[in-house]
Amino acid sequence: MKAVIIGSGMAGLGAAQRLREGGVEPVLYDKNTFPGGHTASFRHASGFVFDDGPHVSFTKNRRLQDLLADNVGGAFETLQCRVNNYWRGHWIKHPAQCNLYGLPAELVDTIVAEFAALAEAPSGEIANYADWLRASYGETFSRTFPMEYGRKYHTCGAEEMTTEWLGPRLYRPDLEEVRYGATHDATPDVHYVTHFRYPTEDGFYAYPRPWVEKADLHLGWELTEVEPKARRLRFANGVETGYDALISSVPLPALIPMIAGVPDEVKAAAELLACTRCVTVNVGIDREGVSEHHWTYFYDDDYFFTRLSFPHLFSPRNVPAGTSAIQAECYYSDKYRPLDVTPDECIDRVLADLRRCGLLREDDRILMTEARPIRWANIIFDLDRAAALATVHGFLDEIGIRYAGRYGEWGYLWTDQSFASGERAAERALGG
Numbered sequence: 525m526k527a528v529i530i531g532s533g534m535a536g537l538g539a540a541q542r543l544r545e546g547g548v549e550p551v552l553y554d555k556n557t558f559p560g561g562h563t564a565s566f567r568h569a570s571g572f573v574f575d576d577g578p579h580v581s582f583t584k585n586r587r588l589q590d591l592l593a594d595n596v597g598g599a600f601e602t603l604q605c606r607v608n609n610y611w612r613g614h615w616i617k618h619p620a621q622c623n624l625y626g627l628p629a630e631l632v633d634t635i636v637a638e639f640a641a642l643a644e645a646p647s648g649e650i651a652n653y654a655d656w657l658r659a660s661y662g663e664t665f666s667r668t669f670p671m672e673y674g675r676k677y678h679t680c681g682a683e684e685m686t687t688e689w690l691g692p693r694l695y696r697p698d699l700e701e702v703r704y705g706a707t708h709d710a711t712p713d714v715h716y717v718t719h720f721r722y723p724t725e726d727g728f729y730a731y732p733r734p735w736v737e738k739a740d741l742h743l744g745w746e747l748t749e750v751e752p753k754a755r756r757l758r759f760a761n762g763v764e765t766g767y768d769a770l771i772s773s774v775p776l777p778a779l780i781p782m783i784a785g786v787p788d789e790v791k792a793a794a795e796l797l798a799c800t801r802c803v804t805v806n807v808g809i810d811r812e813g814v815s816e817h818h819w820t821y822f823y824d825d826d827y828f829f830t831r832l833s834f835p836h837l838f839s840p841r842n843v844p845a846g847t848s849a850i851q852a853e854c855y856y857s858d859k860y861r862p863l864d865v866t867p868d869e870c871i872d873r874v875l876a877d878l879r880r881c882g883l884l885r886e887d888d889r890i891l892m893t894e895a896r897p898i899r900w901a902n903i904i905f906d907l908d909r910a911a912a913l914a915t916v917h918g919f920l921d922e923i924g925i926r927y928a929g930r931y932g933e934w935g936y937l938w939t940d941q942s943f944a945s946g947e948r949a950a951e952r953a954l955g956g
């Protein structure tokens with residue numbers, strides 16, 4: 525069997541591993557000139573290492589934990605997660621709903637009273653994410669925190685989203701926890717990520733690197749056409765090749781228009797699938813200890829970035845001695861908030877807001893800055909997604925193209941889940 529995998533991210537690598545175990549040696553193609561997809565890490569000339577957006581491993585899957593640990597020869601950091609929030613000049617622990625201590629008293633009283641009233645209120649119909657938020661936390665908290673943050677992170681309003689993606693992401697405290705967090709500054713950790721692991725050397729990419737080294741991988745090969753009847757592929761460099769089994773981790777809205785004979789309704793469905801873009805702004809600072817938190821959520825809509833993370837806290841080897849690093853994430857989407865800034869403007873606005881919130885001091889020496897765009901970031905679970913996805917997946921199933929990973933399954937998959945998704949696609953290709 526000639527098996528072809530498109531993409532060398534976690535999904536492509538999971539598929540390759542599983543095919544090899546089944547006795548098939550696949551060929552992988554990636555349009556990027558570097559391997560790993562979103563798990564890539566980049567070492568800057570000044571010695572700073574930044575990932576393609578902050579990446580840490582918090583998988584609870586023991587098999588994957590062991591595989592990743594083996595891949596780095598046991599050289600990884602195990603860290604207890606420290607996460608906080610910034611809102612109108614206040615820094616509070618995450619999640620905000622059970623850490624209201626220190627916020628304006630009137631706001632806290634209203635939130636606690638509304639939360640208490642929820643227990644008495646009849647639970648209404650939940651038609652979208654906004655309904656779910658109001659039913660879980662009451663009006664004031666929902667409007668002030670998750671709705672404001674969501675508009676920045678998902679780029680659309682909570683009314684425009686479903687709830688399928690929630691899983692454990694938004695913690696639902698009981699009234700006692702809300703009251704306790706409103707009156708105490710030390711509270712139990714209830715974030716769904718309590719601990720994470722991160723390679724000691726070379727950034728997150730150290731985890732998948734041994735899989736990449738084993739793969740028959742062609743970098744800089746962009747798939748442009750798929751002929752499913754003839755089972756042929758064409759690449760941007762003009763080369764054609766055949767396949768018996770095709771596993772794709774290409775984002776669905778990019779894959780569908782490449783397929784010969786795709787019906788109009790499938791094309792139209794693929795166009796409805798929405799995904800955020802992200803611009804990451806990386807900053808190296810000539811000072812230790814810029815933050816004690818691994819990442820911080822920024823709620824205020826006049827702050828340019830949505831989230832900050834601090835790579836020197838993931839591994840001290842991510843930065844030169846005596847320095848710190850900040851990675852800012854700024855989100856856009858073609859459907860809801862088109863990208864309207866240049867990379868240089870992003871850097872300037874990020875630096876200005878880092879100074880405004882006090883993380884950067886006026887006398888800090890900036891050792892490096894760069895802006896890196898991420899074309900495909902987070903799937904937007906808007907009201908169009910489910911029906912459009914069923915149409916697209918149904919078509920791919922019919923023509924025998926296996927899809928895998930975050931952008932093939934079109935879900936909120938983490939690295940471990942994307943790897944497992946690739947393994948499942950391979951299993952099906954092997955006839956399992």
Ligand SMILES: Cc1cc2nc3c(=O)[nH]c(=O)nc-3n(C[C@H](O)[C@H](O)[C@H](O)COP(=O)(O)OP(=O)(O)OC[C@H]3O[C@@H](n4cnc5c(N)ncnc54)[C@H](O)[C@@H]3O)c2cc1C
Binds near residue numbers: 531554576578774929
């Ligand atoms: C900002 C951000 C932060 C994240 N943080 C975490 C985290 O902390 N922990 C975690 O576990 N997960 C995290 N994730 C999720 C994680 O990145 C994904 O689950 C995983 O990396 C997806 O792997 P994939 O192989 O499905 O997709 P990708 O990594 O995107 O791989 C797809 C590959 O296909 C290639 N490709 C696309 N089109 C073509 C084409 N036409 N021809 C050839 N090749 C093509 C791409 O170049 C790419 O290399 C984060 C994601 C983002 C965006």
